[in-house]
Amino acid sequence: MTGKRAVAQLLQHLQSVGVSHVPRVTPIARRVASAVKPAASRQAPPTAAQRQSAVARPDEAPQRARLPSAGAGRDQDLAVPAALPEVAALVQQSPSSRAEREQALCALQGIVAACARCEQLASRRTQTVFGVGNPEARIMFLGEAPGREEDEQGEPFVGPAGQLLNRIITATKLRREDLYICNILRCRPPGNRNPLPQEALNCREFLQAQIDVVRPEYIVCWGGVAAHNLLNVQTPVSRMRQQFFQYGSAQVLVTYHPSYLLRNAEAKKLVWEDMQFFMQHLGMQAN
Ligand code: URA
Ligand code: URA
Numbered sequence: 001m002t003g004k005r006a007v008a009q010l011l012q013h014l015q016s017v018g019v020s021h022v023p024r025v026t027p028i029a030r031r032v033a034s035a036v037k038p039a040a041s042r043q044a045p046p047t048a049a050q051r052q053s054a055v056a057r058p059d060e061a062p063q064r065a066r067l068p069s070a071g072a073g074r075d076q077d078l079a080v081p082a083a084l085p086e087v088a089a090l091v092q093q094s095p096s097s098r099a100e101r102e103q104a105l106c107a108l109q110g111i112v113a114a115c116a117r118c119e120q121l122a123s124r125r126t127q128t129v130f131g132v133g134n135p136e137a138r139i140m141f142l143g144e145a146p147g148r149e150e151d152e153q154g155e156p157f158v159g160p161a162g163q164l165l166n167r168i169i170t171a172t173k174l175r176r177e178d179l180y181i182c183n184i185l186r187c188r189p190p191g192n193r194n195p196l197p198q199e200a201l202n203c204r205e206f207l208q209a210q211i212d213v214v215r216p217e218y219i220v221c222w223g224g225v226a227a228h229n230l231l232n233v234q235t236p237v238s239r240m241r242q243q244f245f246q247y248g249s250a251q252v253l254v255t256y257h258p259s260y261l262l263r264n265a266e267a268k269k270l271v272w273e274d275m276q277f278f279m280q281h282l283g284m285q286a287n
Contacts, residue, residue: 112130115128134177144184156181172279219247253277
């Protein structure tokens with residue numbers, strides 16, 4: 001293989017797992033609260049051929065690459081895990097009915113449960129925490145990583161942060177069935193430390209597959225870890241609020257993490273403003 005082709009393949013693979021030198025973060029609407037925009041239409045998923053070209057050959061050895069930092073604050077050597085053909089196959093089927101998407105997510109959950117890419121996390125977890133919600137939800141909620149309760153119960157956002165998130169959901173008048181909820185990581189980091197860049201990269205293929213199957217119109221990033229890893233930026237949450245970023249066919253909104261609100265009660269008001277901004281954009285009236 002020529003060097004040029006190898007680089008092109010690597011770049012394609014990095015893009016397929018969401019890491020890119022090419023800025024793909026576009027603020028598309030700054031403070032558009034007064035102008036309720038029509039929801040973005042769902043784009044057709046890429047064709048099998050397009051996807052095939054974007055997925056690294058699974059038989060290739062893991063590649064080491066100098067990557068732009070993904071929320072870590074500095075460039076690091078990260079090892080891109082070989083893409084799993086069974087994950088690519090699920091996405092390539094472009095599940096469209098609710099039942100098909102449910103089935104694809106279920107199969108993906110099984111693949112994730114067997115993952116041991118992050119040795120430390122895999123050896124300590126009670127179980128993987130995949131995601132819950134409507135498989136064709138308009139809105140995806142993206143958190144950071146499971147905590148103790150999530151690790152025990154196998155569901156995202158069931159501990160104290162999750163209870164606060166539930167209260168926020170109730171107040172916004174969003175319904176649980178509008179939502180699909182998952183995290184950057186599917187395993188609990190010890191002591192709830194932040195995900196390492198390598199761990200986020202290891203788990204990215206699964207997050208991307210969940211996004212590709214659910215195809216949400218909106219992704220709400222709860223906290224800096226979710227936003228920085230998803231969008232590959234390091235902008236503070238305070239400067240990302242109340243605007244939309246484009247990620248694939250989804251519009252991304254960033255706000256503070258519920259755990260942050262538990263420690264900084266004064267920020268609850270800011271999250272409430274962000275939810276009102278979002279509700280207004282959706283044409284819904286918050287409480
Ligand atoms: N915090 C998160 O970010 N995710 C969870 O699932 C639970 C707590
Ligand atoms: N900084 C973060 O990274 N996340 C928050 O939720 C708040 C501040």
